[in-house]
Amino acid sequence: MDWTLEKIELENFKFFNGPFEFPVRGKNVLLYGENGSGKSSIVWGLYTLMESRRKPVADVQKYFNPGDGQHLRNRYCQPGDPANVRTTFTPLIAGAVPKNYEISLANITTQVAADDFMKYTTAAFDMFNYRMLSEWIYQKNSRDIDLFKGFEKDLFKYLYFRRSYIRVDGTSAAPDGTTAEEWWTYIKSVQLPLTKRGQVNRKTDEYSRFMTLLSDFKAEMEYILMQVEHSANDMLHNDLLLPNISLVVDITDVPFNLLKPGCLKYKDGKVHSPSISVKAHVVDGNVPGWSTDIAHLATFFNESKLTCIGIALRLAISDYKLISTGDVSPVLCIDDLLLSLDMSARIPVIKLLLKKAQNRQLLVFTHDRAFFETMRMLICEKREDGRWCFYEMLEKKNTAAGAAPKPWFHPTQTYRDKAEYHFEKGDYPACANYLRKYCEQQLKRLLPQNLQLVQKTNGEVIQADMSGLIGKLASDFCSLYEISIADLPSVSVYRKRLLNPLSHDDSHTPVFKAELTGAVTEIDRLKSIADSLKTICEGVGHHRDEFAMTVSNGAANETIVFDVMEKWTSVEVAGVRYYKDVKIRVISSTTATVAAQDYDSLRGVFNTVSTALGLNIPPATPPAMESTIINRFSGTALTAI
Incomplete structure (x- = not known):
């Protein structure tokens, strides 16, 4: 694509009383907005402008005519006040000038017959939400x-x-x-x-x-x-x-x-x-x-699977009509799509949406804070946050009688940003509270999902608190990656302070201030480790994720071909990369040392092969496990992935 959406402007349209500018900046957008804050008005403004290309002029004008029963003007504006929707598209080609479009009662610039840019951009545009998806895929059992x-x-x-x-x-x-x-x-x-x-x-x-x-x-x-x-x-x-x-x-x-x-x-x-x-x-x-x-799909599938089916169908249609090369700016807008999915089902959908953002602009709007934070975390994990704008939108509380609602719109601040703000203001308890959130966020980024859960005495499985997450980091995580606890940040030293800072009567003393400074340093180190997290493969048994491990001792050698049965990752600590131990399925072996079956530990298989070849008997020493493994599909060494 040669163009990107730069901004959307709405004046006296639906929720917005007066002018409002939504900066897209040529990037993808993830917006958290409370219900009633105006986020869906942005979506419908863009949708209305795109649809105006093929509608009769009168059908577009009615949305801005205060005398029409179907108008979309803000209910608080005066009849003579201007109402419009505008968009600006910026070129990726040097020398080209931005393109501006407007729809209003007096001006509709989207319908110029010779404007191929708008013709193809509206064709490539797509928008859907949970309600529209429901109309598509949910039917009575009898139909x-x-x-x-x-x-x-x-x-x-x-x-x-x-x-x-x-x-x-x-x-x-x-x-x-x-x-x-x-x-x-x-x-x-x-x-x-x-x-x-x-x-x-x-x-x-x-x-x-x-x-x-x-x-x-x-x-x-x-x-x-x-x-x-x-x-x-x-x-x-x-x-x-x-x-x-x-x-x-x-x-x-x-x-x-x-x-x-x-x-x-x-x-x-x-x-x-x-x-x-x-x-x-x-x-x-x-x-x-x-x-x-x-x-009859509803007779067999639950709501979660029906939603996944609907999403797959709509995205497939969107892909079919996508035009991503030449004089076009393709945009896909998603508004509160995943209401019926639990988090385990949402993550694959989020990853799928992120794939779709490779060849179009993706605008994702949600009122679900957990979904917002999860998607943002996955974007940051992929090191793609530079291609995204993150926003929050709330309704300003206005107690004046008859006053028009106003949006409170701002870029999303990180927990660290908020902690730093309160530290500079001298509000150390508030700073500590956000540092706790910052620490928990990095722990959840770093720990596999199964290590974030704990089982209560009654058998119930719940999300671990920060104390539990730090404990998992020091034990299970270090064991999985063979990392010394001494090499990890000392976040446990500050755990009690961060867990309940308001319980201390010295929460405004220089000592507490110094402890907060130290906590920031250690959590930043934890973040750098989380930032270094790489996914080697998703562990779904795809042929592209088939690996071979060759261990040699002189003329003796053994090659093991295996599939990975779970997500395989690596992290970097103090300049050294460590590889997670994973469950594998051995497909073949050049000797009888390792049978073709499932194993709970790749490292255990490596040690078995090393022992059989005499590499664990001094003075012989086994090589680093990661140096013996390649991806069979690409031929890439594990250390280069």
């Missing part, structure tokens, strides 16, 4: 899913067929007539010759060409749906961790000239909407017969 109305309403205008349609008089609609909307609009408008009895005359050339047109429309839609189906299944299997679910997306013939209700002879001469169905094939050892076809 099949039919997506045709959704396609017709939201997508046909942006789906380009491989060719223009042929009119019933034999002429081509080229160079126009290439979108699904143009095809379908023409199909519904056709009036065929009739017989003397008022029935469609099936002996005419027009009738023959029209039936061919209906068949061609179905064929073009089948071509699109086949690609959508393939892409959606790829996401379900490889990104959303649902490898046993395969979707089947199909379209029926276009019904035409059906019998009139109550008649056995006379037909209506009308075109009826076909159906676009979504069914699923499931392979599951717990299901009798091992596999089954699901026609």
Whole structure:
């Protein structure tokens, strides 16, 4: 893409009373906003501007006309106050000038016919939220899913067929007539010759060409749906961790000239909407017969899986209509999408969204603080935070009677930023409180998910507190990576102070101030270790994550080929990189030292091989385990990953 969205401006539009500027700055955006703070008004402002490209002028103007019952003007503004939505796009090509667009009652600049930039940008744009997803995928148990109305309403205008349609008089609609909307609009408008009895005359050339047109429309839609189906299944299997679910997306013939209700002879001469169905094939050892076809998705899948299915379908459609090269600025906007997913299911979706941000701008809006923090953490873990803007949006509390609500909008501060602010203000208890959050955040970034949980005496599994996280760092984490506890930051020294700073009567003394300074230093060291965390592989058994370990002692050697069964990571401490011990599945071995089976410890297998080759008997010494391993798919040494 050669362009990026720079900013969105809204004046007296929906929530916003007066002018408001939302700075995108050519980056991806993650916004946390309370309900009622105006975040969705930003989304709908951008959506309304993009949709205005293909709407009649009157249908755009009504949103800004105070006399129209469907207007979207802010309810607190005066009838004569200006109301508009504006966008600015900036070029990535040297010498090009920014492009500005506006929609208002008096000015609509998105509809210039020769403006290919806006034509392709609106086609590449996509936006959906939980409500829109629900309309797509949630149906009563007694009903099949039919997506045709959704396609017709939201997508046909942006789906380009491989060719223009042929009119019933034999002429081509080229160079126009290439979108699904143009095809379908023409199909519904056709009036065929009739017989003397008022029935469609099936002996005419027009009738023959029209039936061919209906068949061609179905064929073009089948071509699109086949690609959508393939892409959606790829996401379900490889990104959303649902490898046993395969979707089947199909379209029926276009019904035409059906019998009139109550008649056995006379037909209506009308075109009826076909159906676009979504069914699923499931392979599951717990299901009798091992596999089954699901026609009514809600009868088999829970809400979490239904949401994943809906997300995969919508992203697949978004990918199909994406234009990412040339004179275009593709934007994908997501607003409160994952309400029905628990955190374990959200993380794969977040990772999938981050993949989509590689070839378009991603704007993610949420009122879920936990989701916001998790996504932000994953972005930072990938070292991609420089490509993102992080914002928070709240509603300012205004007690004046009849006063218009106002947004409190600001870039998100880190816990460390907030701790530093309160330290400079001399509010040491508040500083300590944010340092605790800062410390917990880095511990959660560093520790695998299973090490962040503790089991209570009654068997309940809960999230560990900071004391528990520090304990896991000192024991399990050090053991997994073979790191000496002495090399780690001394955060445990400051644990009691950070856990409950207000319980101390000396919380404003120079001693406490010095302890806070020391705590910052140690937590910063912890952050640098978390920043160094690298993912070697996700451990899903993909052939690209197959490894080989070759250990030699003189002429004797052994090569073990293995898959990794869990997420494999490494960290750097004091300039030395350490590798997590992981569960593996041995595929093959050049000797009988290690059998082809599952093992709980890669390091244990390495030690077994080293012992068998005599490398653990002085004066011989085994090599560093990581120096013996390569990725079999890429040939890359583990130490270079």
